[in-house]
Amino acid sequence: MQTRTILIIEDEVEIAELVSIHLRNEGFATLLAHDGKSGLSLFQQRSIDLVILDIMMPEMNGHEVLTQIRQINQTPVIFLSAKQSDFDKISGLVIGADDYMTKPFNPLELVARVNAQLRRAFQWTGQTASSKADVINIQNVCLDADQRTVLVNEQKVNLTPKEFEIFWLLASSPNQVFSSEKIFQRVWKEDYFEGANTVMVHIRTLRKKIEDTNKANRLIETVWGVGYKVNA
Incomplete structure (x- = not known):
């Protein structure tokens, strides 16, 4: 079974490492970046299956990074942010995020959401499409x-x-x-x-x-x- 690679773009080093530990325990490979610019560079250079993305970061914020990602492909992106308002959540989803979690968060729930997004991305056939033309x-x-x-x-x-x-x-x-x-x-x-x-x-x-x-x-x-x- 292919090992999926998760890119974690998070400027708080402790949070990034915590997320990485839980994902590696589940069998994922992880890459870490601590600012938006270096995170986007990693995304462009490596084969990434899912991105966990903070919003408030140096160099480039999460919204800017996601906008650049969406110009390249449709890799699943989960926002992980301290911003908790409905406006922030909806704004993140509208510009192309697939999910949105707020800090503080349960690492096990984050892992579950990662698994859910990967299932959708790599096994998606469309419930309505399965019996219809492609x-x-x-x-x-x-x-x-x-x-x-x-x-x-x-x-x-x-x-x-x-x-x-x-x-x-x-x-x-x-x-x-x-x-x-x-x-x-x-x-x-x-x-x-x-x-x-x-x-x-x-x-x-x-x-x-x-x-x-x-x-x-x-x-x-x-x-x-x-x-x-x-x-x-």
Whole structure:
């Protein structure tokens, strides 16, 4: 079985080493960086399967690092931050993070979340895609599940992993309405507590990326009080 490599970008040395110890105990290989610039350099030079990323760091902050990472690929990223407000969490998810944990944290929970993100990244087939074609063409948009790409008017559009999974879920069953709860459970695969805001923000950014604002008929439609659907 291939050993997965986790990159830990954290300026607090003690925290970085603590996380590294727990991950190595689970059989992972780890790389450590203590500022954003050196962390991004390691990411670009090495084969990384997942990144654990602090936000407040010297040289480059976590948001800047994540933005650069997302221009390269869709490697899973977990924010580990002392920032605990809902705004900070949603902001992190919107720019492309796959998960967000706040300090202080339980190292065993972090390991569990790492395992969960790796399962999704390396075993993802899409619940809705498993019995359908790997390519969906709908209106002026083409989704490719194998390549995890989206073309709008034959031009590639860069989506975050969560945005792609939301879009694939909706597009796989056009005209079917999915509640925020169902979307959250299917995409995040977690219990639904206050996931409505998270889903709403992801839908909003997804629309900005894929929709022609001059079109009267939206591709992704909000069915008020019920949920969201893709119009065929």
